[in-house]
Amino acid sequence: MEGLSRADRADDAALLAGLAVGDAAAATAFVRRFQRAVFGMAVSITRDPALAEDVSQEVFLRAWRAAGTYDLRRASVLTWLLTISRNAAIDAVRARRATPVEDEILDRLVQDTLTAVPEQEETALNRIESERALRTLHSLSPPQARAVVLAVFGGCTAAEVADREGIPLGTAKTRIRDGLRRLRDREEADHA
Known part of the structure; x- marks a missing residue:
């Protein structure tokens, strides 16, 4: 199990493409498939489950907005989404952080x-x-x-x-x- 098969990556990309065109079923399947990974990344950075929930919602919103720019050749959908998650979580922590x-x-x-x-x-x-x-x-x-x-x-x-x-x-x-x-x-x- 070295990595995702091309079929799995294509299925993920198809869900993302459906998200990009506003397909409600694809959007629901997309969120269900990746919600644990996104929330896990968010909570590991924020160390706050409530903030991680807000970050997760922001991540899926950002993914929806940027879905049309995704390039399957650059990274898996999960990697792309976790990058968005990491950035959103860091932004949230920085916004909340009053002291270093x-x-x-x-x-x-x-x-x-x-x-x-x-x-x-x-x-x-x-x-x-x-x-x-x-x-x-x-x-x-x-x-x-x-x-x-x-x-x-x-x-x-x-x-x-x-x-x-x-x-x-x-x-x-x-x-x-x-x-x-x-x-x-x-x-x-x-x-x-």
């Missing part, structure tokens, strides 16, 4: 992410995507992986990453940029 996240919380987030093992109750599809993401993240050097986790999951700016890691701002930006590029390239290679 404490160092202890960020350290725990980095540690939890880098040592994460998919849960037993995850669906096979979610497990495959989670395992692929973790393998890809583990392919980065530890400093690069920390910078990516702090920026992507921790919602830190490059300046905050530089401050936390005790490195120059340019180095933090390079680690984040290069790490994200390597993750994207690996994802594209996996889906080629």
Whole structure:
């Protein structure tokens, strides 16, 4: 079970295409298929189930608005949707955050992410995507992986990453940029 079959990816893309043209049945099936993954991503970032519910609704709204721009060749629908989920959750956390996240919380987030093992109750599809993401993240050097986790999951700016890691701002930006590029390239290679 290395990845989704072409048929599964095409079925997901067909649901997304139905969502794009306003097909109510396709929209319902789309939400049902991906709601656990979206909510799981949102709650893992926000650490607040109520906020995660709001984020999930926003994610499906964004997906509906952007459905026409989806390109099956770039990533699976789940990967695309989880990217939207991650961005929406980070936006929600940043909007709520009155003070910067404490160092202890960020350290725990980095540690939890880098040592994460998919849960037993995850669906096979979610497990495959989670395992692929973790393998890809583990392919980065530890400093690069920390910078990516702090920026992507921790919602830190490059300046905050530089401050936390005790490195120059340019180095933090390079680690984040290069790490994200390597993750994207690996994802594209996996889906080629």
